[in-house]
Amino acid sequence: MQEHAGTSLVATPALVIDESILDANIARTAEFVASAGLALRPHVKTHKSIEIARRQLAAGAVGITVATLSEAELFAEAGFDDIFIAYPLWIDESKTAILEHVLRLSSVILGVDSVDGVRQIARLGRARSGRLSLLVEVDSGHHRSGVQPQDAGTLAAAAQDAGLEVAGVFTFPGHSYSLETRESAARDEQRSLSIAAASLADRGIQPRIVSGGSTPSLEFVRSSILTEVRPGVYVFGDAQQWELGTTSPESIALTVLATVVSRSPGRIILDSGSKVLGADRGAYSSGFGRLLDYPDARITALSEHHATVVGPDLPLGSRVRVVPNHVCAAINLIDEYLVASADDRDRFGSWPIDARGRNR
Amino acid sequence: MQEHAGTSLVATPALVIDESILDANIARTAEFVASAGLALRPHVKTHKSIEIARRQLAAGAVGITVATLSEAELFAEAGFDDIFIAYPLWIDESKTAILEHVLRLSSVILGVDSVDGVRQIARLGRARSGRLSLLVEVDSGHHRSGVQPQDAGTLAAAAQDAGLEVAGVFTFPGHSYSLETRESAARDEQRSLSIAAASLADRGIQPRIVSGGSTPSLEFVRSSILTEVRPGVYVFGDAQQWELGTTSPESIALTVLATVVSRSPGRIILDSGSKVLGADRGAYSSGFGRLLDYPDARITALSEHHATVVGPDLPLGSRVRVVPNHVCAAINLIDEYLVASADDRDRFGSWPIDARGRNR
Numbered sequence: 001m002q003e004h005a006g007t008s009l010v011a012t013p014a015l016v017i018d019e020s021i022l023d024a025n026i027a028r029t030a031e032f033v034a035s036a037g038l039a040l041r042p043h044v045k046t047h048k049s050i051e052i053a054r055r056q057l058a059a060g061a062v063g064i065t066v067a068t069l070s071e072a073e074l075f076a077e078a079g080f081d082d083i084f085i086a087y088p089l090w091i092d093e094s095k096t097a098i099l100e101h102v103l104r105l106s107s108v109i110l111g112v113d114s115v116d117g118v119r120q121i122a123r124l125g126r127a128r129s130g131r132l133s134l135l136v137e138v139d140s141g142h143h144r145s146g147v148q149p150q151d152a153g154t155l156a157a158a159a160q161d162a163g164l165e166v167a168g169v170f171t172f173p174g175h176s177y178s179l180e181t182r183e184s185a186a187r188d189e190q191r192s193l194s195i196a197a198a199s200l201a202d203r204g205i206q207p208r209i210v211s212g213g214s215t216p217s218l219e220f221v222r223s224s225i226l227t228e229v230r231p232g233v234y235v236f237g238d239a240q241q242w243e244l245g246t247t248s249p250e251s252i253a254l255t256v257l258a259t260v261v262s263r264s265p266g267r268i269i270l271d272s273g274s275k276v277l278g279a280d281r282g283a284y285s286s287g288f289g290r291l292l293d294y295p296d297a298r299i300t301a302l303s304e305h306h307a308t309v310v311g312p313d314l315p316l317g318s319r320v321r322v323v324p325n326h327v328c329a330a331i332n333l334i335d336e337y338l339v340a341s342a343d344d345r346d347r348f349g350s351w352p353i354d355a356r357g358r359n360r
Numbered sequence: 361m362q363e364h365a366g367t368s369l370v371a372t373p374a375l376v377i378d379e380s381i382l383d384a385n386i387a388r389t390a391e392f393v394a395s396a397g398l399a400l401r402p403h404v405k406t407h408k409s410i411e412i413a414r415r416q417l418a419a420g421a422v423g424i425t426v427a428t429l430s431e432a433e434l435f436a437e438a439g440f441d442d443i444f445i446a447y448p449l450w451i452d453e454s455k456t457a458i459l460e461h462v463l464r465l466s467s468v469i470l471g472v473d474s475v476d477g478v479r480q481i482a483r484l485g486r487a488r489s490g491r492l493s494l495l496v497e498v499d500s501g502h503h504r505s506g507v508q509p510q511d512a513g514t515l516a517a518a519a520q521d522a523g524l525e526v527a528g529v530f531t532f533p534g535h536s537y538s539l540e541t542r543e544s545a546a547r548d549e550q551r552s553l554s555i556a557a558a559s560l561a562d563r564g565i566q567p568r569i570v571s572g573g574s575t576p577s578l579e580f581v582r583s584s585i586l587t588e589v590r591p592g593v594y595v596f597g598d599a600q601q602w603e604l605g606t607t608s609p610e611s612i613a614l615t616v617l618a619t620v621v622s623r624s625p626g627r628i629i630l631d632s633g634s635k636v637l638g639a640d641r642g643a644y645s646s647g648f649g650r651l652l653d654y655p656d657a658r659i660t661a662l663s664e665h666h667a668t669v670v671g672p673d674l675p676l677g678s679r680v681r682v683v684p685n686h687v688c689a690a691i692n693l694i695d696e697y698l699v700a701s702a703d704d705r706d707r708f709g710s711w712p713i714d715a716r717g718r719n720r
Contacts, residue, residue: 011429011454011720045664067665069371087665090621090631090677094371113622116676144666145622145629174663261450262473262505269505271450275692275719279639303534304405304688305427305447305719306504316476317450328664332635333692335717356717357695359635359665360371 007348012259012319013272015334017351019342021253022235023055029218029234030059037223041065041084041211043232046328048355049337050078052235063107065230069098070358076105078354084109084211086170086230088137088145091120100124103131109167109209113137113146115158122162133167134159135209136200140192141185142174149192153199160205168207168227169196176217179244179284186220189213194225216246238327239290240282254337255292255321256330258307260314268314272322273305278329285325292321332356367708372619372679373632375694377711379702381613382595383415389578389594390419397583401425401444401571403592406688408715409697410438412595423467425590429458430718436465438714444469444571446530446590448497448505451480460484463491469527469569473497473506475518482522493527494519495569496560500552501545502534509552513559520565528567528587529556536577539604539644546580549573554585576606598687599650600642614697615652615681616690618667620674628674632682633665638689645685652681692716 033040042056043065053064053075063082066072072083083106091099102108103124112118112134121134136155139146147155156166171192176185189212197207213221213229221229233240236254237247258272277289279302288302297311299322307322314320324330331337331353341347393400402416403425413424413435423442426432432443443466451459462468463484472478472494481494496515499506507515516526531552536545549572557567573581573589581589593600596614597607618632637649639662648662657671659682667682674680684690691697691713701707 008452009454011458013720088622088629090619092368092619092677094369098371114676117621120677139624143624143627144661144663144668145624259450259452261477262448264499264503264505267503269448271720273719274638274640274689278634279641279689280634281639301504303504308504316474317452317480329634329639333717333719357693359633359693360373360631 007257007319010257010338010348012257013276014257014338015331016255016257016321016338016340018253018340021251022052023342025235025237025251025253026055026059029231030061033229034060036221038221038226039228041228041230042235043067043086043230044075045071046232047235047331048353048358049351050075050354051351053080056235062228068359069095069102070360071355072102072106072108073098074355074358076102081106083107084135086111086172088113088117090117091124096124107131109133109135111135111137111170112155112159115155118155118159118162118164122164133165135168135170135211136166136196138169138171138192138196140171140173141188142172144174146171149195150199152196153203153205156200156205157203166200166205168209168211169193169200170209170211173212173214173217176214177240177244177282182216182244182246183220186217189217190222190225197225215241216244219246233327236327239323239325240285242290242323243284243286249292249295252292252323254327255323258320258322260316260318260320263316266310268309268312270307270309270320270322271305272307274302275304276330276333277302277307277322277324278326278333280326280329282325289325290323292323294320332359367617367679370617370698370708372617373636374617374698375691376615376617376681376698376700378613378700381611382412383702385595385597385611385613386415386419389591390421393589394420396581398581398586399588401588401590402595403427403446403590404435405431406592407595407691408713408718409711410435410714411711413440416595422588428719429455429462430720431715432462432466432468433458434715434718436462441466443467444495446471446532448473448477450477451484456484467491469493469495471495471497471530472515472519475515478515478519478522478524482524493525495528495530495571496526496556498529498531498552498556500531500533501548502532504534506531509555510559512556513563513565516560516565517563526560526565528569528571529553529560530569530571533572533574533577536574537600537604537642542576542604542606543580546577549577550582550585557585575601576604579606593687596687599683599685600645602650602683603644603646609652609655612652612683614687614691615683618680618682620676620678620680623676626670628669628672630667630669630680630682631665632667634662635664636690636693637662637667637682637684638686638693640686640689642685649685650683652683654680692719
């Protein structure tokens with residue numbers, strides 16, 4: 001960990017991790033998932049950090065999940081050897097060489113949701129034998145990518161016919177991101193994966209991996225069907241999770257340190273704009289993020305370098321801790337974390353955000 | 361310009377500039393502003409590129425505008441010597457050394473909107489004499505930072521009393537970003553700057569710079585009060601400007617090259633999610649961006665690596681050109697532009713996004 005001086009010399013806006021809370025979040029979720037009889041394969045797009053992914057493996061994770069081929073490349077080169085790319089990649093000539101490179105370094109599971117996508121993967125050379133397997137993506141209600149659950153077996157059979165190994169099925173119950181649907185989305189996930197797994201079995205393919213799990217639906221997960229879960233945001237928490245009720249302010253491990261740069265009657269302006277917080281805003285969000293130490297404050301507007309805050313009447317130059325709405329977006333906007341040490345919170349180090357920008 | 365192979369070897373999502381359109385946009389706005397009798401000081405947060413800023417200067421810009429001290433640092437180190445930081449910076453001990461460094465390299469104009477902010481600047485060493493001046497920020501209706509127009513003179517006088525040079529006043533009429541208010545925001549800007557300039561004159565301070573101008577309000581700008589304008593987005597255009605009617609699809613110089621990775625009845629999924637396009641969405645926006653070659657298509661949902669598109673029924677693996685809603689946000693998410701050469705559109709080069717991530 002590279003050392004920095006105290007916070008007063010830290011130019012704002014800056015991302016700050018509380019290492020004690022981070023470690024507690026990693027341990028708590030690992031214990032919960034283990035006690036549910038499930039494997040944990042955390043999504044590392046939330047932090048894009050080799051250091052944090054290593055801590056997740058040390059706490060018992062079976063491997064990691066990534067969203068893109070370039071994320072897989074970075075983590076494979078860092079020594080991670082069991083990587084699931086939970087995305088229906090289209091492997092054309094722009095991506096073939098990188099995927100073959102990753103396969104020389106790591107076991108890789110690829111998501112698929114179309115026969116054409118499977119054919120593109122089957123064009124890869126024989127070198128990948130034994131290191132590559134597939135999970136069929138199922139739409140469990142989020143209506144993004146994925147096949148209908150009852151069609152999973154047909155696609156799995158086509159993949160086997162093309163000489164590829166099918167490890168099972170997966171889904172992302174993204175419709176869990178609302179105040180009313182966290183539990184019902186978990187039920188949809190369970191039901192869809194159950195139908196999909198049966199559909200594979202009907203074709204004589206026994207799924208060894210049945211993978212689900214978003215952070216909001218995680219507490220409702222059951223192991224009777226699923227074998228593993230892939231939550232991401234739990235390591236940090238964010239304002240979305242706070243407002244969905246899946247975390248509490250005391251468990252939020254990452255904040256943006258910001259400075260009050262302007263004041264007018266009824267509002268203050270912080271230097272943490274959308275180029276640091278990200279512009280994500282759910283239908284249920286109270287604003288564009290939250291102030292950790294002023295829970296009644298509201299961020300009513302956001303431009304690239306200004307956050308307009310209504311509520312606390314703070315002097316110019318004050319520093320506050322802002323919780324981004326969607327931490328996965330915020331961490332992709334900056335090159336390093338400042339880390340308040342678990343041993344001494346006045347001592348700051350830094351970790352690189354290794355996979356920042358690796359989004360293809 | 362570093363050379364790349366043809367587009368089929370470009371991994372998507374990727375940012376692509378059409379150099380011919382970029383150069384035409386730079387020339388057209390430079391001519392319009394000159395013919396209006398105004399100076400042009402373009403905001404470079406839109407592109408964060410040394411190459412593009414140089415082209416803007418070559419076309420007649422008098423200097424550049426930046427949003428942050430770290431952007432100023434990068435451009436000053438690249439040889440730019442007339443830089444306006446259009447932001448009410450809070451100069452504390454975390455920023456003093458960087459500002460002094462920038463002042464050794466470039467003339468710097470700082471925005472101010474408070475007496476306390478002025479006092480922080482006045483603490484700087486004498487070394488900055490002659491290279492530093494101030495513009496008082498005025499709120500012309502956007503209700504973000506800035507003093508009320510009639511209060512500008514009081515702040516300017518306080519700055520002079522603190523030994524600082526006041527060059528004039530500025531505003532950002534950001535309320536021009538709506539379908540109904542482009543022209544009225546330009547009138548607000550004119551009126552507010554007129555009051556503010558008179559308020560300085562009342563204190564015996566003759567403003568030599570009266571600075572305004574957003575891209576949506578630019579066409580309504582008049583030189584009777586203003587001396588310069590600071591548009592940014594005009595170099596590229598984006599879906600916001602398209603939908604506001606300030607540009608047409610033929611004049612959009614930057615698109616995100618994306619691949620169709622999934623298909624379901626009624627929708628296709630592109631690999632250009634919010635981690636490439638940004639999540640900005642105005643109240644007037646039709647969706648989360650536009651498809652340049654399919655104007656009737658709508659991007660109805662965006663997650664980090666998925667754009668859900670309703671309209672064109674394109675085969676898997678198809679490549680399309682996506683216009684981000686807010687180009688300033690999109691270009692901050694990636695490290696380089698691919699550039700389709702003006703001489704030969706099949707030849708691709710690349711330019712670094714030099715100030716990507718410099719947001720403090």
